[in-house]
Amino acid sequence: MPKRTDALPTILMTADAVGGVWNYALSLCVALPQYRFVLAVMGPPPNPTQQELALAIGNVVLEAADYRLEWMADAEADLPAGRAWLGGLARRYGASLFHCNGYAHATSKVGCPVLAVAHSDVLSWWSAVHRESASLAWHPYRREVIGGLTAASAVVAPSRAVLDDLAGHYGFARRQAAVIPNGTDLGAFAQCPKRQVVMAAGRLWDEAKNLTLLDEIAGELPWLIEIAGDCTHPESGSVCLRAAGSLGTLNRNQMAEHLGEAAIFAAPARYEPFGLGILEAAASGCALVLGDIPSLRENWEGAAVFVSPDDRPGWRAALAALIANEHRRENLGALAHQRAQQFSRDEMAGRYAALYRELIGMAERREVA
Secondary structure, three states: OOOOHHHOOEEEEEEOOOOOHHHHHHHHHHHOOOOEEEEEEOOOOOOHHHHHHHHOOOOEEEEEOOOOOOOOOOHHHHHHHHHHHHHHHHHHHOOOEEEEOOOHHHHOOOOOOEEEEOOOOHHHHHHHHHOOOOOHHHHHHHHHHHHHHHHOOEEEEOOHHHHHHHHHHHOOOHHHEEEOOOOEOHHHOOOOOOEEEEEEEOOOOOOOOOOHHHHHHHHHOOOEEEEEOOOEOOOOOEOOOOOOEEEEOOOHHHHHHHHHHEEEEEEOOOOOOOOHHHHHHHHOOOEEEEEOOHHHHHHHOOOOEEEOOOOHHHHHHHHHHHHOOHHHHHHHHHHHHHHHOOOEHHHHHHHHHHHHHHHHHHHHHHHHO
């Protein structure tokens, strides 16, 4: 007999189907069956495979609306309607907590505690990618982020580096937030006999991922570089690879298979608040070569090779050196796999469950008082 999820405490959670927040959200839903999750998806709709995965989770209700995501062009015009939609969902489903994976919608009138989770932000992205401050055109976005952070009952970030970014760009007091690293189902990734290939994964159109650098040096290395990810920007434009091999968009099983066989995983990121793909590669025993940025140092210091994201010759040299040194590759793969054990899905979910209980309990005590 199917479980009656309407008898469970309800978490209203925002998500989008564009980036890593989608996998993060589904992981939490799977790992916390004691809650019913109303997954409120905005922006481009989930594709059929994503919808199937979400609806296969017994404690998930899927709701979707095409309001622009807060970082998209002209998103400000959609914010009032998006907030009203979320408020309606909170009332319809009797939400005990609003888990907002973003900022601007944290000010929605939902009638329950609000947890804002800071996965990334535009001003930090812009500074890392362009090496300059964002223009005044982004001032309304900055105002919305500050408003959401201020309105939230609690704030969580996946790394200390993200909190440093929020402090620097929005004046957010770090002591008001907690760090809960992202996690994954480590059992879904296995170490297989390795192929002579360098793998990378991410949104090819995202300048922060910097994956075009790998395409530029692919023809100068003795091994093939294979890149998995979406080539098409959700608003405009596509990226075409010239020398690297394109794996396209992979489902979870396909990604695990490719990572399990890849000897090296490269992520030349200029901006990466956490890096779930890196964690999955580490769990698969890949030797890691990463962009030398604070968040990746925070998680992988001592278990990866670091190269400045804009050092093209440095990347070519680092990858060539690993390709030529099997012992070094195997040692780095073992170190990465060992470090990955710190970032399990159950560990992440347990910390969120404790925070959910705390926030819901505080609200209930206020009501009784």
